[in-house]
Amino acid sequence: MTDRTTEQNTTQQDAERVTPKSLQRWPLPSGGESKSDRGSVLMVGGSPKSPGAVLLAGRAALRSGGGRLTLALAESRAAAASAALPEAGIVGLPENSSGQLGEGVVFALRSELEGSDALLIGPGLHSADEARTVLEALLPHVPSSTGLVLDAFALGVLPGLIDHIEPFAGRLVLTPNKKEASILLGRSPDDEPEDGDVDEVASRYGAVVSCFDRISDADGSSWIVTEGGPGLGVSGSGDVLAGSITGLLARGLDPIGSACWGTWAHSEAGDRLAERVFDTGFLASEIADELTASFASAQRESDQA
Numbered sequence: 001m002t003d004r005t006t007e008q009n010t011t012q013q014d015a016e017r018v019t020p021k022s023l024q025r026w027p028l029p030s031g032g033e034s035k036s037d038r039g040s041v042l043m044v045g046g047s048p049k050s051p052g053a054v055l056l057a058g059r060a061a062l063r064s065g066g067g068r069l070t071l072a073l074a075e076s077r078a079a080a081a082s083a084a085l086p087e088a089g090i091v092g093l094p095e096n097s098s099g100q101l102g103e104g105v106v107f108a109l110r111s112e113l114e115g116s117d118a119l120l121i122g123p124g125l126h127s128a129d130e131a132r133t134v135l136e137a138l139l140p141h142v143p144s145s146t147g148l149v150l151d152a153f154a155l156g157v158l159p160g161l162i163d164h165i166e167p168f169a170g171r172l173v174l175t176p177n178k179k180e181a182s183i184l185l186g187r188s189p190d191d192e193p194e195d196g197d198v199d200e201v202a203s204r205y206g207a208v209v210s211c212f213d214r215i216s217d218a219d220g221s222s223w224i225v226t227e228g229g230p231g232l233g234v235s236g237s238g239d240v241l242a243g244s245i246t247g248l249l250a251r252g253l254d255p256i257g258s259a260c261w262g263t264w265a266h267s268e269a270g271d272r273l274a275e276r277v278f279d280t281g282f283l284a285s286e287i288a289d290e291l292t293a294s295f296a297s298a299q300r301e302s303d304q305a
Helices: 005-011 050-063 075-084 103-114 128-141 164-169 178-184 196-205 237-249 256-277 285-305
Strands: 039-042 068-074 088-094 116-123 147-150 173-174 208-211 214-216 222-224
Touching: 039 050, 039 103, 039 237, 039 285, 050 068, 050 075, 050 285, 068 075, 068 103, 068 214, 068 222, 075 088, 088 103, 103 128, 116 128, 116 237, 147 178, 173 196, 173 237, 173 256, 178 196, 178 256, 196 208, 196 214, 196 222, 208 256, 237 256, 237 285, 256 285
Parallel strands: 039 068, 039 116, 068 088, 116 147, 147 173, 173 208
Antiparallel strands: 208 214, 214 222
16 A cells, blocks of 8 residues: 555644544445345436546446446436446436536436435536536435435535535535535635645535545544545546445445545555556546455455454
């Protein structure tokens, strides 16, 4: 494993380091006897211009042990998505004249929402207006037992939708990059957030937040992941992270456990690829495919400790 440690360990003493041993406080659920035992995942995103994002997230959810996967994306891309990820169920969503998703998404997804254990909204949505419309349409219909993960443009519009997400306190995970974290705090996206800012995002939105190498809970607890390297900074990597966390939520882990396991496994997957390939140049889809080995590695290291 590569370790980004020395400076981090001196500047982030308030955060507990995530390790294979510490992850065992949130034991991974057993595989069960069928896909139903590992939870039902629903992902909403994939505008016509960016259908690959939700495909990457779905692939990561399955690699993280999620059971039943349904991807909801623009109707014009549904057939191609089904061929690209045949393991997933596909729901085509109505598009408006400009190719964006609208309020009609709720009618296409009512039954899927009712059966979902974890819901991810955001990957591949193409604009803030589109994300706001989708969130306002769907959030009132999400069952009280469903975990919610928000990513990408779904994060950028949250400051104006606080009332909509208040019912999700205790079951909400946000996965912002640094620019999105600044937007969530009402700042310019060019303002570089500090570690305490991630804690503030968690407190303000009543959420678990995974941002770069830090995980924060609304109660003030925080963790730091020291694995990972520059290769993780590749197009689609954030979609893989969000998908992994969503798959773990569906399996039955709580939001903190899902975020710590998913963030650590995502970074560990990058380290594993860097050792085999190079520090940079691997693909987000390869990160997703390496997640399963990362989970297995953590289990083995803990057993040997």
